[in-house]
Amino acid sequence: MANKQIYHGDGAEEIYCASTQAGVATSVALSTTQTGFTLTNPYGSGKTLIVLQICIAQSVAPAAAGIFVAAANVNPVATAVTQTTPLTVRKANLGVAGTGAGLAASAVTLPAAPVVVRPIGGGPLATGGIQSTFIMDQVDGALCVAPGCALSICAITTATTAIIGMVWKEVPEFA
Numbered sequence: 001m002a003n004k005q006i007y008h009g010d011g012a013e014e015i016y017c018a019s020t021q022a023g024v025a026t027s028v029a030l031s032t033t034q035t036g037f038t039l040t041n042p043y044g045s046g047k048t049l050i051v052l053q054i055c056i057a058q059s060v061a062p063a064a065a066g067i068f069v070a071a072a073n074v075n076p077v078a079t080a081v082t083q084t085t086p087l088t089v090r091k092a093n094l095g096v097a098g099t100g101a102g103l104a105a106s107a108v109t110l111p112a113a114p115v116v117v118r119p120i121g122g123g124p125l126a127t128g129g130i131q132s133t134f135i136m137d138q139v140d141g142a143l144c145v146a147p148g149c150a151l152s153i154c155a156i157t158t159a160t161t162a163i164i165g166m167v168w169k170e171v172p173e174f175a
Helices: none
Strands: 015-019 035-042 047-058 067-073 083-085 103-109 114-124 135-143 149-158 159-173
Touching: 015 035, 035 047, 035 135, 047 149, 067 083, 067 135, 083 114, 103 135, 114 149, 135 149
Parallel strands: none
Antiparallel strands: 015 159, 035 103, 035 149, 047 135, 047 159, 067 114, 067 149, 083 103
């Protein structure tokens, strides 16, 4: 990661990570029912989630060319995200106990269809092949998730099965 000063020191930083533990079929297009990976910041958490990194490892060749995107729910007063299949969130300082505000899930119901805020990377150049088995997006704080909002990793046009993970830093809420 480009922001390496975050990762050393006394461990006082609030850095968290979560990942699917096996390949998950991503949702196709932007809908309220999402599968893949969603990071949610519950309304009233008092924290802003600063996204540092998104990693995607395709585990099955998709049926056709496609692209991964980060898509956001940006209305903090909407209905809360329903965590259908929650994932375990861990401190990035592995082995140190602690719970942050951010919630991660591989399947959720969103209050509204998300909007694309960042393209991440593409699938195969030819049907049935994997162009890149690993995609790393160094977000480095270019996206922040405010309380009541969510950030989903999904596919556009073609469902893709992948292991998806995210790293984020939690700081006091800011507007």
